Amino acid sequence: xxxxxxxxxxxxxxxxxxLTVKCTYSVxxxxxxxxxxxxxxxxxxxxxxxxxxxxxxxGSYGFEAExxxxxxxFHLKKPSALVSDSALYFCAVRAFSGNTPxxxxxxxxxxxxx
Amino acid sequence: GxxxxxxxxxxxxKSGTSVKIECRSLDFQATTMFWYxxxxxxxxxxxxxxxxxxxxxxxxxxxxDKFLINHASLTLSTLTVTSAHPEDSSFYICSAPGTGRVGTxxxxxxxxxxxxx
Numbered sequence: 001x002x003x004x005x006x007x008x009x010x011x012x013x014x015x016x017x018x019l020t021v022k023c024t025y026s027v028x029x030x031x032x033x034x035x036x037x038x039x040x041x042x043x044x045x046x047x048x049x050x051x052x053x054x055x056x057x058x059g060s061y062g063f064e065a066e067x068x069x070x071x072x073x074f075h076l077k078k079p080s081a082l083v084s085d086s087a088l089y090f091c092a093v094r095a096f097s098g099n100t101p102x103x104x105x106x107x108x109x110x111x112x113x114x
Numbered sequence: 115g116x117x118x119x120x121x122x123x124x125x126x127x128k129s130g131t132s133v134k135i136e137c138r139s140l141d142f143q144a145t146t147m148f149w150y151x152x153x154x155x156x157x158x159x160x161x162x163x164x165x166x167x168x169x170x171x172x173x174x175x176x177x178x179d180k181f182l183i184n185h186a187s188l189t190l191s192t193l194t195v196t197s198a199h200p201e202d203s204s205f206y207i208c209s210a211p212g213t214g215r216v217g218t219x220x221x222x223x224x225x226x227x228x229x230x231x
Contacts, residue, residue, distance in 0.1 A: 034220075036222075041123075041124075041205070041225065041227055042224055043118075043120065043223050043224045043225045044158075044207070044209075044222040045222075046219045049219050090157065099146045100211075101148045101160050101163065101209070102220050104158050105157065106156065106157040107156075107157050109155075
């Protein structure tokens with residue numbers, strides 16, 4: 001069975017500081033990992049994904065994530081946070097065909113304080 | 115990326131009435147769509163998988179007769195909340211896989227905020 005854990009319900013960071021949103025996963029076989037962002041009363045927007053290749057993946061809006069197989073982690077990072085980054089972030093995994101649903105973590109609310 | 119359009123974005127209905135939510139893939143064909151429900155401050159709960167040309171597959175605990183799903187064409191899936199009650203108030207989101215490849219990200223509709231009064 002696949003699962004994703006986001007250990008933090010809430011992350012607070014000052015504007016301009018680096019941010020990290022944590023994610024660990026459990027899956028049999030090769031993991032395909034995704035990060036999405038959700039703004040209030042909106043659907044999910046795709047940020048980035050890891051399929052294969054370089055462990056450091058760069059995505060939209062300056063976000064990046066590092067795949068660590070030994071730690072089964074896929075933490076989301078950004079070197080310098082913006083107030084507009086404040087939102088709900090979801091990590092997700094898929095291990096089977098593209099027609100199977102993503103399995104999501106519970107979400108982490110990021111609050112960037114000016 | 116691919117576009118999934120969900121309508122309406124917000125609806126208020128009276129208890130006992132039915133509400134239909136539409137999810138369209140605008141620039142690609144979706145043989146499969148997923149319907150999620152999101153509770154306040156909670157993650158997305160997969161409700162069901164709709165398949166074009168066949169019956170939807172419901173997750174455990176989701177009432178089939180209450181949440182009717184129809185995948186009428188390769189670009190349209192609908193979720194009808196029947197005999198709505200206040201406890202059905204929630205945020206509903208549809209999603210399409212994009213392609214059949216495992217590494218493809220899913221595409222999401224804008225979501226529908228349902229309030230039953």
